[in-house]
Amino acid sequence: MMRKPLTIAMPKGRIFEEAAELMKQAGYDLLSNQEESRKLILEFPEQNLRIMMAKPMDVVTYVEYGTADIGIAGKDVLLEQDRDVYEVLDLGISPCYIAVAGLPNQPLSKIAPKIATKYPKVASDYFREQGEQIEIIPLNGSIEIAPLIGLADRIVDIVSTGRTLKENGLVEYEKIVGITSRLIVNPVSYRLKSKEIDEMVNQLSEVVGEDYV
């Protein structure tokens, strides 16, 4: 029997390795044609799977529009983009958290404090909840520079070991939210391919020890 393959959007890079390992334990071997590592679409006809290699930030987009049925995305991206996808399983991989950091002993400026971040939505939601009106300075990387050169009072960024902060003389002020990678599903695929998807979710949840009841 051959059916249309289940399309999975996978983040390139480090998360791919971890996710592929989980998939392997769940019975889906995605590492067999690694030699074609420049290819963005990998076919696994014998498992009826198709893998799309995407930038981690874009996985959610592919899944929302239905070009991928399933995706693996960080909770940080899900929080920031607030897209219409189903979040069905916590894979528990790539654990880290989003935190507020800055120079030590530096109180938040009273007038229009500035926050540099690549998570504008997460940052403004957080400070609004704290009753604090702030101004966001969007950056795409090396966020840690911002407080050092006086561009911002604080940064909001991903912390995994805390080493980057430390080496740049920054301290963590508050932890905002814990982050892991999640299995996400397109709402239509969730219905129309429910058999294949449920099977994958069940297998994966056994591997990650999450009782999906």
Place this chain on the structure above:
Amino acid sequence: MAKRLMFEKPLGMRDTLPFFYNQKKQARELLTEEISNFGYMFMDTPILEYYETVGEASATLDQQLFKLLDQQGHSLVLRPDMTAPIARVAASQLKRAEFPLRLAYDGPVFRAQQTEGGKPAQFEQVGTELIGDHSSYGDAEVIALLIRSLQRAGLQDFQITIGHVGYVRCFFKEILGDDDPALTEELMSYLYRKNHVGYQEAVKALPLNEEAKRALMGLLKLRGEDEVFDQSKSLARNQECLQAINELKQLYKILKQYQVEQYVSFDLNLISHMDYYTGILFEGYAPNLGSLLCNGGRYDQLLPSFQLNASATGFAIHLERLVEALAKQSNGDERIGILVDDDTFADGLKQAQDLRQEGKSVLLQHVDQVPDLQQFKAELVEAIDLTTGGGHDA
């Protein structure tokens, strides 16, 4: 802001060029024909309504409403759906008409888009409202009519998923009690977003015993065919829950009489963004279409907000998406192939005939005549290999 260039349109607005116009017209005519055949009467309402009445009664998020002011300074909205305006008409001009009312509509609705492309801000809905019939026959009629209309328009493959908001509410009531409505709302919002991770984390953090938690987790599993009705009984047993399950059972029974049961499945944790639904509700999906094709359900609170005490149910089909789904479906090249040998020919023939009966395009092929099996299978949407070697002998 940069000066607008001559060809630009407001975000989410689209032109309908002749080819697409004709496709839409064709689909619209087929849908409206079927709806008329069920005895529904078409009507129309204004594009502009008062914000205070229709704007507030509709379940559309405030930020998605197009708002403007009239000469007297009243807030107006471009109608975000057709259900609220029709409720207004049913509760005023048609108040003295003979109930149950069977009304239908076809027209543009407007929802402002915040983000990028792919989501139109104006789209056409074709739909029905059955007002003043609160029986399961009413629910079933609306769902059966939806299915028949989609079939009439030529859609072959689609699925209607049915849930019951009343069930979810009394399920939470049995397990969580009445004391904390905010908690119920929180769990319901996880269900609406199908955020199972968030739901499970929230449940784990609750100060409840294991059995209650297991029941809450078990709700996520209540989807599939009619076996969910029996499964549900081990989770919640109060009178209201049983009542809701009985309504679903009754609905299923009538849908079988309409002979449309193969298109429906059930999901007892289905919740819609339209929060005026109170009972049975449903959503429809088609393959190759990233988002909802149609939806609907029973609403008991909307008409009372226009001072008419009546229950109603209806559906709306997103016409542009239907046209897209029709364009994407098999235009003859989506064929199922059955491979047979001398021993399995009879079996293959029977399967082929059954599938053809379902309207599928099926070819039956003796394996000896196929030079390249792999190539052969690649041309098919599905290959059923009945040969004894299972295809490996090629």
